[in-house]
Amino acid sequence: MSTSDGIPTQALETLLLALADDELMLGHRNAEWTGYAPLIEEDIAFSNIAQDELGHSLAWFTLYQQLSNKKPDSLAFEREWSDYTCCRFVTYPKGDFAYTVVRQYLFDEAEQVRLRAFSLSPYEPIRDVSAKILREEAYHLMHSQGLIERLGDATEESHRRMQAALNDAFPQALGMFEALEGEDELISSGIFGGNAKLRDEWLGRVQPVLENATLLIPGAPADFGGRKRNHVEYLQQLVDDLQSVYKIAPGAKW
Amino acid sequence: MSPSVLDIDLIWKALGTITDPEIPVLSLVEMKIIRDVQVTRDAIRVVISPTFIGCPALEQMKSEIRARLAGIGFKQVEIETTFAPPWTTELLADDAKEKLRSFGIAPPPGGEGELIALLLLPVACPFCNSQQTRLDSEFGATLCKQIYFCDNCRQPFERFKPI
Numbered sequence A: 001m002s003t004s005d006g007i008p009t010q011a012l013e014t015l016l017l018a019l020a021d022d023e024l025m026l027g028h029r030n031a032e033w034t035g036y037a038p039l040i041e042e043d044i045a046f047s048n049i050a051q052d053e054l055g056h057s058l059a060w061f062t063l064y065q066q067l068s069n070k071k072p073d074s075l076a077f078e079r080e081w082s083d084y085t086c087c088r089f090v091t092y093p094k095g096d097f098a099y100t101v102v103r104q105y106l107f108d109e110a111e112q113v114r115l116r117a118f119s120l121s122p123y124e125p126i127r128d129v130s131a132k133i134l135r136e137e138a139y140h141l142m143h144s145q146g147l148i149e150r151l152g153d154a155t156e157e158s159h160r161r162m163q164a165a166l167n168d169a170f171p172q173a174l175g176m177f178e179a180l181e182g183e184d185e186l187i188s189s190g191i192f193g194g195n196a197k198l199r200d201e202w203l204g205r206v207q208p209v210l211e212n213a214t215l216l217i218p219g220a221p222a223d224f225g226g227r228k229r230n231h232v233e234y235l236q237q238l239v240d241d242l243q244s245v246y247k248i249a250p251g252a253k254w
Numbered sequence B: 001m002s003p004s005v006l007d008i009d010l011i012w013k014a015l016g017t018i019t020d021p022e023i024p025v026l027s028l029v030e031m032k033i034i035r036d037v038q039v040t041r042d043a044i045r046v047v048i049s050p051t052f053i054g055c056p057a058l059e060q061m062k063s064e065i066r067a068r069l070a071g072i073g074f075k076q077v078e079i080e081t082t083f084a085p086p087w088t089t090e091l092l093a094d095d096a097k098e099k100l101r102s103f104g105i106a107p108p109p110g111g112e113g114e115l116i117a118l119l120l121l122p123v124a125c126p127f128c129n130s131q132q133t134r135l136d137s138e139f140g141a142t143l144c145k146q147i148y149f150c151d152n153c154r155q156p157f158e159r160f161k162p163i
């Protein structure tokens, strides 16, 4: 199925939903630090980042709505947990602050390569939204990269915690680049160069930063499954929490 | 009442009285959040562009736009959100920046350029105008602000993020 201008609609829907779901889940995980972060500045930072990511999620859901006619609220709050197509990476519990920082950094770098690719896409809606999000993301990356640089080799404890977090997060992060259904069509229509290409660009960005921070990249294989709706159970708990208020009064006007 | 092209000044004037919920010294028109107004045969179309996509004040802004236009007799209002071209701090005029400063918020730097380059420019304290200031927190009380500290007058202050 494709539109008159050669854009593969179904594959594009798959892509938009994956982007929206990633932002929604990580936004929710970040919001779990509100009131609990180790420093007031970090509490503010992760609350802001959560709000940004939820906004980005809404922007992707809105583009998806233009193709599918499905409402963002319904997509966010009425699906079964097993219907989301986020990568597993964004569904894991927030862990300690080191894990949160490492996850956020690896995600922020992926946002950079994704959004830079999409901002050159021939499909105007995705191009415009990407260009806008990219400007906001500069602040996320500055923050998370700064923490990687400061905590990677600050003290024995900070190094140990950051390395342990990277050991967990890195293979999970590779799961962000799991191939999407219909990805070949997205590549041939020029929407983006595909997830394998994004992963290589991402590696080119994260490797030197992690190395400078004295952190070693583990060799474990990618944690795939999320794009095929094969999730870990943490997502079920997350979705229960995410939808709990909505389900008290579905469709309520605030 | 159906709108006529002659009403356009009246419409802009009404919209110019809506202040930004997070920055009450500036109107949505001065903020350049309201980008365009089009009068069609049976409706008024208002084009808005959010400062930050996740801005929680957006819904309130939309309802105030509807209320204000209803107040001058226009009930049929369509509000379109656009990201193209994106809202950027370059859109703020000098007098809008001066109002921000007098409200105690350091305005974003002018001029075009890569965001990263804009972020390296010195930031003047809105209270004492000293450039002996430092970034305290990259994020602030709202998505569009960050927190600085002035080493001269020993006060924290907010700064509108260049975006």
Ligand SMILES: [Zn+2]
Pocket (backbone or CB within 6 Å): B125, B126, B127, B128, B129, B130, B150, B151, B152, B153, B154, B155
């Ligand atoms: Zn001062």
